[in-house]
Each structure stands twice: as C-alpha cells, then as structure tokens.
Amino acid sequence: MATKSIKVDYLARVEGEGALDLHIKDGQVTAAQLRIFEPPRFFEAFLRGRSYAETPDIVARICGICPIAYQMSAVHAIEQAFGVTVDGQLRALRRLIYCGEWIESHGLHVVMLHAPDFLGFHDAIQMAGDHAEIVQGGLALKKAGNELLRVLGGREIHPINVKAGGFYRLPTRAEMAPVAEDLKRARDIAVDLVRWVAKLPFPDYERDYEFVALRHPDEYPFNEGRLVSNRGIDIDISEFDDEFEERHVAHSTALHSVVKRRGPYLVGPLARYALNYEFLPQSVKDLAAEIGLGPVCKNPFQSIIVRALEVLFACEEALRIIDDYDPSEPASVPFETRAGVGYGCTEAPRGVCWHRYEFDDEGAIISARIVPPTSQNQPSIEADLTAVASTMLNETDDRIRHRCEQSIRNYDPCISCSVHFLNLTIHRS
Amino acid sequence: MLALIEDWAGFDALILIDAAVPMGMPGRIHRIDPKDEKLPRDPVYASSHAFGVAEAIGLGQALNQAPRKIVVYAIEGGSFERGAPMTPEVAAAIDEVADRVIAEVARLMPREEAALVDA
Structure with missing residues (x-):
C-alpha cells in the first residue's frame, strides 16, 4: 500500500x-x-527544598507570557497551606494584575499570532500592510497590559512584586493614573477588535466539548472558584485528582490530562465563557449579542472572538478596580508558616493552571505539582x-x-x- | 522585541547593536543596512517568544513606525552559554564597534545638530 x-x-x-x-x-x-x-524543565523537582517565599519568583519563570498565572496559583496554594486569607483590596489587586496578563496575552495572540490565519497572511508583519490599524491596536493592547504588570508587578516580564500575603509594595495613585488612561484607550480598541474579528471567515466546525473552568458565585473567574464542567463536574480545587488524571504518552514530553471517566476536555476562553457568561458585564454581553455570538461557543476557530471579548472584559474590570483603589491600605497580610498542603487554581489566559504544594513547618517545599493549561488541552487539540x-x-x-x-x-x-x-x-x- | 517599536518611536535614525549567530568567526563585525540587505529572518521565529530584531524592524517599517535610517551592527558570538563571560574574540571587537558607531552617529546626524555637538 x-x-x-x-x-x-x-x-x-x-x-x-x-x-x-x-x-x-x-x-x-x-x-x-x-x-x-x-x-522537560523539571520545575516541580527543583522547587523541592526551596522556601515558600521564593516560589512566586521561581514559578514566574515558567512562562514569559503568563507569569501571573503561575504566581497567582502558587500564592493561593501557599496561603491555603498556611491558613492565610487575603481579601478586600489585595484580593481585588490580584484580579487587577491578572487583567493585565489577559490583556497583553490575548491582545498578542488575537492580532499577532491568530488573525493572520484567517486572512491568508503569512504573519502579522505581512498583515500590517493591509490592516495597519488592527496591528497597531494589538501592539497598544499588549503595551497597556504590560504597563499594568509593570506598575503593579514591578516589571513586565516575570514580575517581582507578588508575594504570599499580597504584594511587596503598592503603587501610588499617581503611578496608577496613567495606567487607567491606557486602559480606557485599550477598552475602545478592544470593542473595535471584537467587531473586526467577528467578521473573519470561520470554518464551519463545532465539537461537543467538555468545558472545564473555574466558577465563582458572583464574578467572572480569575483567582478563585470551584472547578466545574458542562457535564456535571463541580468540585473543590483540592479534589482535582478525583476527576482528572495526567497520563504519560510516548509521543510527548508533556503529560496529557483527561477527565478520568470520559477523556479529553477543554480549558481556556471557550470554556470560561460558556460556564461563566452570566458574570460578564452587560456591555460585554451586549457586544457579543451585536456580533451574533450566543452564551456558548463550540467553534474553536471562534475562540479568537471570545479572547477579544475577554480583553474587553479585562479592561473594564481593571478600570473598575483602579477606580476603587486606595493606596494607603497595607501591601500584604502577615502570617506564619506551618506544615501543610495547599492548592491553587487560577485562570491563565489559556485556561486553568493548577498547583499543589506540600510544605514543612518552616515553609520549605516538600513536594510540588503544577498542571498547566496547555497539557490539559493537548488531548483536545x-x-x-x-x-x-x-x-x-x-x-x-x-x-x-x-x-x-x-x-x-x-x-x-x-x-x-x-x-x-x-x-x-x-x-x- | 516588540517593545523595540515603542523604544525607537520619534527617532529619525537608529543604530542597533546585537549579537549574531556564530558563522565561523567569533567577533567578526557585520554592518547591515536593512535598506540594501535583508536581515536574516527565519519564518519560523514568528512567535512572540522569538520575535527578533528583523521582525521588529519589519513590523515597524510595515506600520511606518521605524526610523528612516537604520544601521545594524551584528557581532558574531562565540559562546552563548548561560552565565559565561564574553569570549576574548568578541571582547576584542568592542573598541572597533564603538569607533565605527561613533563615526556612524556623526554621519547620520543632521548637519546643524552635528555643528552644535562640535561646538
């Protein structure tokens, strides 16, 4: 043959x-x-023996595009292990820095990496010839997101201001004000971008995914919630291993995650959107309705639209948080270390990023496990x-x-x- | 590298100095005028993780957001080992690159500004 x-x-x-x-x-x-x-990069292995205090800075190095996801999942796990609660403004500021990451990561992917596919361009440089305004918008989104990371995170790539308990230092109002101006412009760019991507030619293809995302009782998820799916999963993040399983496959150095009882599942924008549509601001829902996108999207090619909508959401959410910002509050909450296990699960731009750490009584890591979004999506891809x-x-x-x-x-x-x-x-x- | 486009915004001329992949002679100095010669660009490296100098210049030019005059000095590297010091061959090229960049600045600078600097 x-x-x-x-x-x-x-x-x-x-x-x-x-x-x-x-x-x-x-x-x-x-x-x-x-x-x-x-x-393989052996992050889980070389975290062993390191202090909890080093963890956010070490795991940030896993990714230059989504370091906040790793930092956030890690600090939540640390705080759970040590019995620390971070709420109020510090909790809001964690959502704020996550907004920055979604804006820069989604903006980059939508415009620079994904859009050229639909229009037959080799890359964004070629696309810039015919769609200069869109490409400039993408660069402006990336810049606005990065600026938020810089002001709140200390620097754009691998931020250094995130710690268990909160932040090392909070920015002044004067430092935050120009970011808000950038974000207002970014919000307008996002609206135009949603309308532009909605008109792209999409392949007629849908799949009946098992969507998995965090779900919180009253907000579109970044840092907290239960792990839920459209097929009945509704668990605490500590019960991840009850429903999900990571498997070695011969053809990949990344582990494949599956729902034990069913198989591949999908994390990321389509899953978040389908499972949390009701928590989007009315302005985002109205724009989705205007372009004809319902509360559930099963066409993976249209993930580009959902990412653009999530950029708009992140801009609005960030502006709301900055509006309420009071720099006089403490930058972090104090706590003491203790032996224990902690879990963290947050919504990276690409989907849920799950961490588990075991600490000794001085806060040194005994074991670490990190399940990133892309390995969860691999069987679905x-x-x-x-x-x-x-x-x-x-x-x-x-x-x-x-x-x-x-x-x-x-x-x-x-x-x-x-x-x-x-x-x-x-x-x- | 995308941030380069913001960094050079508003500038009329750009001299960009960077390490080049080894091509057999560490420390060898390549002067490239992107107007006359295409910067080596592998189509593969069009991801944001690997968005290089050539891509940044290409995108800047496509958006009319690149300086009118650009000169690239690329010095062939000897070692890219993490934490390793500069190799002697590359270190030996520093003075020559500095002299040539100074001469390049004098050539690129508009005459009236050059006169002010000389004064």
Missing part, C-alpha cells in the same frame, strides 16, 4: 517546540499526535485535529496542513509552559 508523507518543517506562531503527525489510512484519519519535544482533518481528506495536503496549524493555534498553545515549533507530517496510506 502506498504511503504518502508530507512534512512541514515548522509550525510558526505558537509558543514552544513540538511536531504533529497525522496518519491517514483508507480515507480515514487514524491518528493525530501532537508530539511535544520541548525538553488532537481530537480537534482528527475531526478537522477528517472533513477535508479529499483536499490538498497543503490545505489540510494549513487548517491543522490553524486548529492548533486556536488553543494559543504555550508549549514551553507545558514542559517551540511544530513539524507537521501527514502520512497517507
């Missing part, structure tokens, strides 16, 4: 290194394997690839390849987090 093999050297516009093998036999996709060969490729087997390998790359970018995969570019090989027999 003749075997056809098509090789794409790299998949660009993803964060990390990996490859994709697509096997087609007798007119059917028999396997779609996302092979991640990014070397593979399921999408199988389904998407199956609908276009009679098309040219180039078209299949392009659609597969686009399908992977739907997830804004941060492969370096889960353990930089993909080879795509199509085997036809």
Whole structure:
C-alpha cells in the first residue's frame, strides 16, 4: 500500500517546540499526535527544598507570557497551606494584575499570532500592510497590559512584586493614573477588535466539548472558584485528582490530562465563557449579542472572538478596580508558616493552571505539582485535529496542513509552559 | 522585541547593536543596512517568544513606525552559554564597534545638530 508523507518543517506562531503527525489510512484519519519535544524543565523537582517565599519568583519563570498565572496559583496554594486569607483590596489587586496578563496575552495572540490565519497572511508583519490599524491596536493592547504588570508587578516580564500575603509594595495613585488612561484607550480598541474579528471567515466546525473552568458565585473567574464542567463536574480545587488524571504518552514530553471517566476536555476562553457568561458585564454581553455570538461557543476557530471579548472584559474590570483603589491600605497580610498542603487554581489566559504544594513547618517545599493549561488541552487539540482533518481528506495536503496549524493555534498553545515549533507530517496510506 | 517599536518611536535614525549567530568567526563585525540587505529572518521565529530584531524592524517599517535610517551592527558570538563571560574574540571587537558607531552617529546626524555637538 502506498504511503504518502508530507512534512512541514515548522509550525510558526505558537509558543514552544513540538511536531504533529497525522496518519491517514483508507480515507480515514487514524491518528493525530501532537508530539511535544520541548525538553522537560523539571520545575516541580527543583522547587523541592526551596522556601515558600521564593516560589512566586521561581514559578514566574515558567512562562514569559503568563507569569501571573503561575504566581497567582502558587500564592493561593501557599496561603491555603498556611491558613492565610487575603481579601478586600489585595484580593481585588490580584484580579487587577491578572487583567493585565489577559490583556497583553490575548491582545498578542488575537492580532499577532491568530488573525493572520484567517486572512491568508503569512504573519502579522505581512498583515500590517493591509490592516495597519488592527496591528497597531494589538501592539497598544499588549503595551497597556504590560504597563499594568509593570506598575503593579514591578516589571513586565516575570514580575517581582507578588508575594504570599499580597504584594511587596503598592503603587501610588499617581503611578496608577496613567495606567487607567491606557486602559480606557485599550477598552475602545478592544470593542473595535471584537467587531473586526467577528467578521473573519470561520470554518464551519463545532465539537461537543467538555468545558472545564473555574466558577465563582458572583464574578467572572480569575483567582478563585470551584472547578466545574458542562457535564456535571463541580468540585473543590483540592479534589482535582478525583476527576482528572495526567497520563504519560510516548509521543510527548508533556503529560496529557483527561477527565478520568470520559477523556479529553477543554480549558481556556471557550470554556470560561460558556460556564461563566452570566458574570460578564452587560456591555460585554451586549457586544457579543451585536456580533451574533450566543452564551456558548463550540467553534474553536471562534475562540479568537471570545479572547477579544475577554480583553474587553479585562479592561473594564481593571478600570473598575483602579477606580476603587486606595493606596494607603497595607501591601500584604502577615502570617506564619506551618506544615501543610495547599492548592491553587487560577485562570491563565489559556485556561486553568493548577498547583499543589506540600510544605514543612518552616515553609520549605516538600513536594510540588503544577498542571498547566496547555497539557490539559493537548488531548483536545488532537481530537480537534482528527475531526478537522477528517472533513477535508479529499483536499490538498497543503490545505489540510494549513487548517491543522490553524486548529492548533486556536488553543494559543504555550508549549514551553507545558514542559517551540511544530513539524507537521501527514502520512497517507 | 516588540517593545523595540515603542523604544525607537520619534527617532529619525537608529543604530542597533546585537549579537549574531556564530558563522565561523567569533567577533567578526557585520554592518547591515536593512535598506540594501535583508536581515536574516527565519519564518519560523514568528512567535512572540522569538520575535527578533528583523521582525521588529519589519513590523515597524510595515506600520511606518521605524526610523528612516537604520544601521545594524551584528557581532558574531562565540559562546552563548548561560552565565559565561564574553569570549576574548568578541571582547576584542568592542573598541572597533564603538569607533565605527561613533563615526556612524556623526554621519547620520543632521548637519546643524552635528555643528552644535562640535561646538
């Protein structure tokens, strides 16, 4: 039987290194394997023996795009282990810094990495020729988000101002004021961006995902909530292992997460939106309605619209928090270390980022476990690839390849987090 | 690297000095005028993690947000080991690069400003 093999050297516009093998036999996709060969980075191992106090700064190094996600999940886990409650303004400021991360990460992905796919451009540089205003808007969003990280986090990349109990220092009102001005502009850019991405040509494809996200009784989730799904999961974050399982697979250095009883699940913007739509501000719901997006979106290609809506939400939420900001309150709450186990789970731009730490009585880490969003989404990416490729087997390998790359970018995969570019090989027999 | 576009906003000329991938002669100085010569750019590296100098200049130019005059000095690296000191071959190129950059500034600066500096 003749075997056809098509090789794409790299998949660009993803964060990390990996490859994709697509096997087609007798007119059917028999396997779609996302092979991640990014070397394992052993963060969980080298956290052992380190102090709780170093943890936020160490885990921030896992990712340059979403360091806040790692910092937030870590500080919540530390505080749970030591019996510390951080509420009031400090809690709000944690939401604020998370807003900054969503704005810069989503803004970058929507405009610079994802949008070129829909319009046939090789990259954002080429797209800038025809859509300069959109690209400039994307850069402005990234800048506004980064500025929030800089003012509240101490610097844009791998912020240094986050600690268990709160922050090392709070910015003055004068430092915060220009950020609010940037965010007002970013909010307007986000509205235009939502309307622009809504008009992109989307493949007619939906999948019946099991959406998994945090859900909080009265807010769109960043830092807190129960882990819920549209198929009945509703658990405390400490019960993660009851419902979910990480599995080693031969073709990837990243672990694959599945719902034990069912299989692949989806975390990230589509899941958050479907499970928490009611908590979005009316302005965001109105804009979603204007562009014809209902409360649940099952088309992964339209995740670009949901990301743009989440940018708008994050701008509004950030402005609300800054409006109430009182710099005279303490920057952190005091606490004492004790032996114990703590869990943290927060909503990274790409989905839930789950941490578990065990500490000794002096606050040194005995064991650490980190489950990043991209490894949770990996089986779902593979399921999408199988389904998407199956609908276009009679098309040219180039078209299949392009659609597969686009399908992977739907997830804004941060492969370096889960353990930089993909080879795509199509085997036809 | 995306922040470069903001860093050079409002400037008329840019001299950018960077390490280049080793091509067999550590410390060798390459002067590139992007107007005459395309900066090496691998299409692969179009992710934000690896958005390089060539991409930043390309994007800046596409958006009309790049200085009119750009000169890139790329010095071939010898070692990219984390924490390792600069190799002697690369360190030996510092003075020459500095002299050439000073001469470049004099050439790029509008005459009236150059006269003020000389005064």
